[in-house]
Amino acid sequence: MIGTLTAFSDELRRAGLPVSLTETLDAVRATEALPLAGPEVLRAALAASFVKDVTHQRAFDTVFEVFFAKAPAPAPLAEPAEPGGGGERGGGDPPGELDAASLAAALADALSGRSDLDLTRLAALAVERFAGLEPNRPVGLSYYLYRVLRGLDLDGTVTGLLEQVRAGTIESPPELDQIEDLGLRRRLQREAVADRAQVLRHSIEAELARRLAAVRGAVPVARSLRRNLVEDIDFMHASRTDLGAMRRSLAPLARVLAARLARRRRLGRQGALDFRSTIRRSLSTGGVPVSPRFRLPRHTKPELVVLADVSGSVAAFARFTLHLVYALGSQFSAVRSFAFIDGIDEVSRIFAQSSSITEAIERVETEAAVVAADGHSDYGGAFSRFAARYLDAVTARSTVLVLGDGRGNYHPAHPEVLAGLARRARRLYWLNPEPRAYWGSGDSLIAQYEPSCDAVVECRNLRQLERFVSELS
Amino acid sequence: MSAAGDPLVRTRFSDAPSFSSPSALVDGLRSVGYLADEQIATVLYLANQLHKPVLVEGPAGTGKTELAKSAAALAGSRLIRLQCYEGLDESKALYEWNYRKQLLRIQADRPAEGATDGRWRSLEADLFSEEFLLARPLLEAISASEPVVLLIDEVDRVELETEALMLEVLAEYQVSIPELGTVRARSTPLVVLTSNDTRELSEALKRRCLYLHLDYPSLERERAIVLERVPEIGEALAGEVARMVASLRKLELEKRPSVSETLDWARTLVLLEVEHLSSEITTATLSLLLKHRHDLELAARELAGERA
Ligand SMILES: Nc1ncnc2c1ncn2[C@@H]1O[C@H](COP(=O)(O)OP(=O)(O)O)[C@@H](O)[C@H]1O
Ligand SMILES: [Mg+2]
Numbered sequence: 001m002i003g004t005l006t007a008f009s010d011e012l013r014r015a016g017l018p019v020s021l022t023e024t025l026d027a028v029r030a031t032e033a034l035p036l037a038g039p040e041v042l043r044a045a046l047a048a049s050f051v052k053d054v055t056h057q058r059a060f061d062t063v064f065e066v067f068f069a070k071a072p073a074p075a076p077l078a079e080p081a082e083p084g085g086g087g088e089r090g091g092g093d094p095p096g097e098l099d100a101a102s103l104a105a106a107l108a109d110a111l112s113g114r115s116d117l118d119l120t121r122l123a124a125l126a127v128e129r130f131a132g133l134e135p136n137r138p139v140g141l142s143y144y145l146y147r148v149l150r151g152l153d154l155d156g157t158v159t160g161l162l163e164q165v166r167a168g169t170i171e172s173p174p175e176l177d178q179i180e181d182l183g184l185r186r187r188l189q190r191e192a193v194a195d196r197a198q199v200l201r202h203s204i205e206a207e208l209a210r211r212l213a214a215v216r217g218a219v220p221v222a223r224s225l226r227r228n229l230v231e232d233i234d235f236m237h238a239s240r241t242d243l244g245a246m247r248r249s250l251a252p253l254a255r256v257l258a259a260r261l262a263r264r265r266r267l268g269r270q271g272a273l274d275f276r277s278t279i280r281r282s283l284s285t286g287g288v289p290v291s292p293r294f295r296l297p298r299h300t301k302p303e304l305v306v307l308a309d310v311s312g313s314v315a316a317f318a319r320f321t322l323h324l325v326y327a328l329g330s331q332f333s334a335v336r337s338f339a340f341i342d343g344i345d346e347v348s349r350i351f352a353q354s355s356s357i358t359e360a361i362e363r364v365e366t367e368a369a370v371v372a373a374d375g376h377s378d379y380g381g382a383f384s385r386f387a388a389r390y391l392d393a394v395t396a397r398s399t400v401l402v403l404g405d406g407r408g409n410y411h412p413a414h415p416e417v418l419a420g421l422a423r424r425a426r427r428l429y430w431l432n433p434e435p436r437a438y439w440g441s442g443d444s445l446i447a448q449y450e451p452s453c454d455a456v457v458e459c460r461n462l463r464q465l466e467r468f469v470s471e472l473s
Numbered sequence: 474m475s476a477a478g479d480p481l482v483r484t485r486f487s488d489a490p491s492f493s494s495p496s497a498l499v500d501g502l503r504s505v506g507y508l509a510d511e512q513i514a515t516v517l518y519l520a521n522q523l524h525k526p527v528l529v530e531g532p533a534g535t536g537k538t539e540l541a542k543s544a545a546a547l548a549g550s551r552l553i554r555l556q557c558y559e560g561l562d563e564s565k566a567l568y569e570w571n572y573r574k575q576l577l578r579i580q581a582d583r584p585a586e587g588a589t590d591g592r593w594r595s596l597e598a599d600l601f602s603e604e605f606l607l608a609r610p611l612l613e614a615i616s617a618s619e620p621v622v623l624l625i626d627e628v629d630r631v632e633l634e635t636e637a638l639m640l641e642v643l644a645e646y647q648v649s650i651p652e653l654g655t656v657r658a659r660s661t662p663l664v665v666l667t668s669n670d671t672r673e674l675s676e677a678l679k680r681r682c683l684y685l686h687l688d689y690p691s692l693e694r695e696r697a698i699v700l701e702r703v704p705e706i707g708e709a710l711a712g713e714v715a716r717m718v719a720s721l722r723k724l725e726l727e728k729r730p731s732v733s734e735t736l737d738w739a740r741t742l743v744l745l746e747v748e749h750l751s752s753e754i755t756t757a758t759l760s761l762l763l764k765h766r767h768d769l770e771l772a773a774r775e776l777a778g779e780r781a
Contacts (some may be wrong), residue, residue, distance in 0.1 A: 033519060041511055047512075048527075250738060
């Protein structure tokens with residue numbers, strides 16, 4: 001077990017999880033303390049030692065599947081039926097397997113919640129029937145997943161079922177049977193189908209991972225399944241789903257950022273001794289200062305000014321940036337946010353008025369006057385306009401945060417304008433979503449702005465943003 | 474309370490049959506009204522076996538606090554609770570010298586003007602003895618002579634510095650008091666820390682704990698929780714309620730409804746004598762589940778779509 005656990009924790013580390021010797025030793029102790037029990041208990045025990053951040057759970061599960069979940073009878077791993085292998089494998093059901101028609105019927109029943117057939121069992125059957133695993137062919141899991149899903153016609157079956165639900169030509173599962181409101185019943189029924197299809201898809205993936213690992217070994221299979229952790233997804237290439245996942249990590253980060261920026265302003269939690277009040281109170285105890293009185297410490301929230309590039313070249317980053325601004329909004333007494341491309345406009349009001357981040361982003365995209373000329377970023381121009389119109393926003397108490405790639409489309413940089421802002425502000429930081437290696441190439445102006453900034457940091461993913469936040473002092 | 478050097482007597486609830494395996498814990502917790510799944514039970518089981526604190530993290534209202542309370546109820550032991558808040562410090566978490574009493578003690582000594590050095594020294598030793606010590610929850614849990622459950626609730630609310638104060642207790646089950654020495658636990662408490670994840674906790678703290686992420690329950694478990702806590706509701710409606718709440722959680726909400734809100738809603742439905750859900754009744758009672766204006770509007774729109 002110890003050998004497996006060591007290999008397991010090595011793989012988790014390669015997948016990006018922060019695993020040290022402590023976690024591995026804890027896991028060893030945990031497995032030793034465990035009574036004989038099923039795989040879910042083992043999974044829980046290992047996760048308790050290795051996963052200390054929810055966003056790592058998925059990566060953990062993948063590695064766990066490969067290393068620990070028992071592969072069932074290796075029947076389907078037999079040599080391909082026809083010589084030459086690959087391509088379509090027509091007919092010739094091996095004995096003992098379900099035929100296509102009864103499998104299709106079982107699938108429809110399971111997805112619509114009318115049978116008790118366990119979805120993991122169904123997944124195993126489907127893999128057995130359709131995957132045609134060939135251990136020695138160097139093809140990845142996704143190839144087999146595709147084959148199984150196609151063989152099973154999962155998408156087609158789901159579409160068909162949803163259609164039947166909509167048309168009311170299918171019985172609802174018993175737990176929804178008694179809802180009389182047809183609209184509502186059908187809605188819940190459709191969701192139930194989609195949920196089960198999702199579970200089935202995951203089970204098929206897990207089943208394939210297990211079987212492949214059984215023949216090819218855990219490590220290579222785990223490697224082929226490795227995916228970026230949320231904190232390593234590049235802002236510039238983040239999809240909408242990625243963004244949703246990132247957003248959950250963002251709110252806590254914004255809180256820490258606010259706390260860090262605020263910290264220098266409240267040294268010493270307990271206020272100074274309030275001498276007069278202490279003496280006054282002591283009169284009731286014969287002059288003995290039994291209850292010393294303290295002044296309340298002064299808590300002042302910091303002020304933040306955010307200048308965010310929302311141009312097309314950083315579109316994905318900009319959306320992320322707006323999420324950050326939104327999250328910061330709840331943490332600072334005064335956040336003033338400005339969006340720019342070649343014009344600049346204050347968007348604080350939009351954020352304050354919007355009841356959701358989705359609404360806020362929509363409104364920034366449609367209402368903010370961020371284009372002054374041709375709609376290509378002009379940093380020098382945007383900074384100059386900012387200095388002309390909003391200079392009052394920056395005071396000796398403000399921290400200024402510039403978010404952008406510093407690519408000015410060969411417009412003049414006007415670094416002196418930014419230098420002027422930096423002198424007025426308490427601090428000025430620049431977060432750049434572009435890889436550091438590209439800074440200074442082409443139309444990048446970052447080198448000209450850098451001297452005015454307290455720091456310019458590469459900020460391509462959450463991990464780097466987190467590091468920036470934690471290094472703020 | 475024992476002084477440094479005493480052997481640490483490692484009794485927990487290891488003898489309690491309910492703590493003898495994860496599946497026994499699932500049953501045990503159900504008997505005190507808490508519906509746990511295999512994962513929750515496994516982590517709690519290991520915490521008890523390995524003498525390690527559990528850090529339970531997750532959205533508000535998913536049963537974190539209740540888990541600690543239920544564990545105490547099941548073990549038949551005392552629950553000592555440290556509720557965290559911003560500004561919580563050592564004197565409220567660990568211990569404090571009772572300076573009022575100390576000052577009065579000094580006063581009482583007054584007649585002997587011109588006290589000698591020796592007298593003063595013995596007075597000082599007197600002043601910093603257990604008699605003048607006010608034990609706060611952490612020290613109280615350490616000093617208990619019987620195994621207790623220590624709940625450190627909402628630890629994400631304290632500052633990083635305060636978090637550091639807890640590490641000695643969590644790792645060594647001891648508290649160092651400069652004037653008095655080190656107080657070590659006679660029997661290690663079962664420690665449950667909760668966090669609503671409003672802030673990233675320190676690596677050091679996480680390393681000392683077993684970690685449990687408590688998310689919204691599965692459909693089946695939520696249904697069982699509803700039936701457990703609102704038994705009048707009946708099987709059918711409980712299932713519908715769980716399904717409906719799961720459906721709402723899929724929307725792009727500012728704040729998704731938690732188990733507490735599911736239970737509030739279930740109770741209301743019972744009061745209204747609802748037998749089965751409809752879009753209409755759901756819309757009318759949505760404010761029990763959703764608190765943000767945007768969320769309410771969004772959900773109402775979705776439900777109206779179904780009626781059309
Ligand atoms: N697994 C469960 N079994 C029984 N009741 C539960 C469960 N989870 C949550 N509850 C109920 O939900 C409510 C909120 O739980 P609580 O522990 O206060 O949430 P948290 O501490 O996570 O914010 C409580 O009334 C509790 O009784
Ligand atoms: Mg709580």
